[in-house]
Amino acid sequence: MTDAPPLARKTWMAALAKASPVRLAALVPDLPVHTVLRQPEIGAVMVRGRVGATGAAFNLGEMTVTRASVRLVSGEVGHAWVQGRDKGHALRAAAVDALMQTDRASDLMSRVLQPLEAEAGAARAIRAAKAAGTKVDFFTMVRGEDE
Amino acid sequence: MYVAVKGGERAIDNAHQWLAEERRGDPSVPELTIPQIREQMRLAVNRVMAEGSLYDPDLAALAIKQARGDLIEAVFLIRAYRTTLPRLAASRPVDTGAMVIDRRISATFKDLPGGQVLGPTFDYTHRLLDFALMAEGGAPAPGAPTTGASPTAHVPHVTGFLNRDGLIEAASPDDTPPPDLTRQPMELPAGRALRLQALARADEGFVLSMAYSTQRGYGRTHAFVGELRIGRVAVEVDIPELGFAVGIGEIELTECETVNQFRGSKTEPPQFTRGYGLVPGQSERKAIAMSLVDRALRWQELGEDFTGAPAQDEEFVLMHCDNIQATGFLEHIKLPHYVDFQAELELVRKLRAEAQAMQEAAE
Known part of the structure; x- marks a missing residue:
């Protein structure tokens, strides 16, 4: 098993988790041969915030999440924790996580992860541009009491 | 004397069947879909997620549909569902x-x-009903919002x-696991x-x-x-x-x-x-x-x-x-309290009889 640097793996796992299940399925239609180590399981994650944004942690509320783990025939183990309740999404994300540890990584990077990142970036940019359009430009009126 | 009673099963079944029909409303009007509620009733969905304490827009939309738009009933459905989920982890505090x-x-x-x-704020709107939204299918699609140059x-x-x-x-930051x-x-x-x-x-x-x-x-x-x-x-x-x-x-x-x-x-x-x-x-x-x-x-x-x-x-x-x-405590008082009330009734009758007897004795 080739150990991927955690930072890169962290990045692709997050990208797979945030991807729309439909889009991910379109990009990765066929899963590699694998053994399911952990059947997709739907559960909850308690989301925490901080008092005053920077202070003590507190429990804000839960979100749904699905996790799964798979092992490829070649031995690599893939994990996924994805928002929502889509078991197929979790299984597919885990399979891609495993494949990213094989020599297929660069192929998947260009065929799956880069498109996902580009689409997410484009969606973010559109929203940010709309927000920027609502930014207030203040101007000072001449009030006249100095006349 | 306590008498256990059983009954109403058929009435309850029929009530639920009628509820489902009423939920659907006039069948000549197209049925709402979950994505429609999720996308177009988003602030209601947000409220159900916040008070249901479970972030899942699809489930909140389903709950709103099932509850016929009664948001507290929808929150109740989400809270009930929430209890069936295993808690897999707690997140890092969000930044x-x-x-x-x-x-x-x-x-x-x-x-x-x-x-x-x-x-996308309601602030600075005039709070006048926009009848264009009522024109079925005829409402013009909103123009794309103007974007700004420097996000x-x-x-x-x-x-x-x-x-x-x-x-x-x-x-100051403190990562003690919160209660x-x-x-x-x-x-x-x-x-x-x-x-x-x-x-x-x-x-x-x-x-x-x-x-x-x-x-x-x-x-x-x-x-x-x-x-x-x-x-x-x-x-x-x-x-x-x-x-x-x-x-x-x-x-x-x-x-x-x-x-x-x-x-x-x-x-x-x-x-x-x-x-x-x-x-x-x-x-x-x-x-x-x-x-x-x-x-x-x-x-x-x-x-x-x-x-x-x-x-x-x-x-x-x-x-x-x-x-x-x-709402659980408030609404439970509408459920049968026949035995409790029977006891109250007996008590009031007894007190009245005693009061009457005392009055008669005094006269």
Whole structure:
């Protein structure tokens, strides 16, 4: 098993988790041969915030999440924790996580992860541009009491 | 004598069948889909997620459909579903400083880094009914909003600037695992972390009224909205099998920080103090209200006087803010209480007979 640097793996796992299940399925239609180590399981994650944004942690509320783990025939183990309740999404994300540890990584990077990142970036940019359009430009009126 | 009775099964079945038919309404009108509710009734979905204390827009939309638009009933459905889910982990505290902003305004500083970003707001609308929305299929599609040239990448918190000068109380990081009212019954006095958890899932109407009462003088806190922001944050979880934290998704949050006038007390120097509100989804009324109530509840910690105001009374606020607890207890009195009432009836008859006998004896 080739150990991927955690930072890169962290990045692709997050990208797979945030991807729309439909889009991910379109990009990765066929899963590699694998053994399911952990059947997709739907559960909850308690989301925490901080008092005053920077202070003590507190429990804000839960979100749904699905996790799964798979092992490829070649031995690599893939994990996924994805928002929502889509078991197929979790299984597919885990399979891609495993494949990213094989020599297929660069192929998947260009065929799956880069498109996902580009689409997410484009969606973010559109929203940010709309927000920027609502930014207030203040101007000072001449009030006249100095006349 | 206690007589057990059984019955009503057929009536209940028929009632539920009729309920399903009424839920559907006029069959000549197209049925609502879950994506329609999720996309077009988004603020209702947000409220059900916040008060149901489970972030899942599809489930909240389903709950709204099933509950025929009764949002408290929908919250009830979500709370019930929530209890069936295994708790897989707790997230790292979300970083609202890194929020991707849709809206960010400050009522205390006009010119501030990142600017005043209005976002998709009802503010400054005229609150006139828009009959164009009623024209079925004939309503023109809204034009794409005008975009701005320079999106702001980093939008720092307003309290950060005040903090530099020591003009406002600090909020220092503390990663002690917070208490969780879904795991242990709430005990009073509750710390601030537990109060915020309770308020985040509290009924919006209740929190609004409590906050309003402080503005009208019942526990006044002299609050300014230092900052209100709405946007998306990443949620990260430490994955035990990997040994590092991974982003598992993104959620929309509304955060409000109030800056409150504070003259100082026996224990604290004169400086601004803070109230905090954080609510899942776009829900600024609730976030502002939450921050006012949070601040009012801090009177003891800041050495202020207890004026007897409801919003200062932790027991009053925390024990009455949950609409599921409240509606459960309130609505249970409509269920059969035949035996209880029979006992009351016997008692009243007995007392009346005694009173009558005494009156007759006196005459």
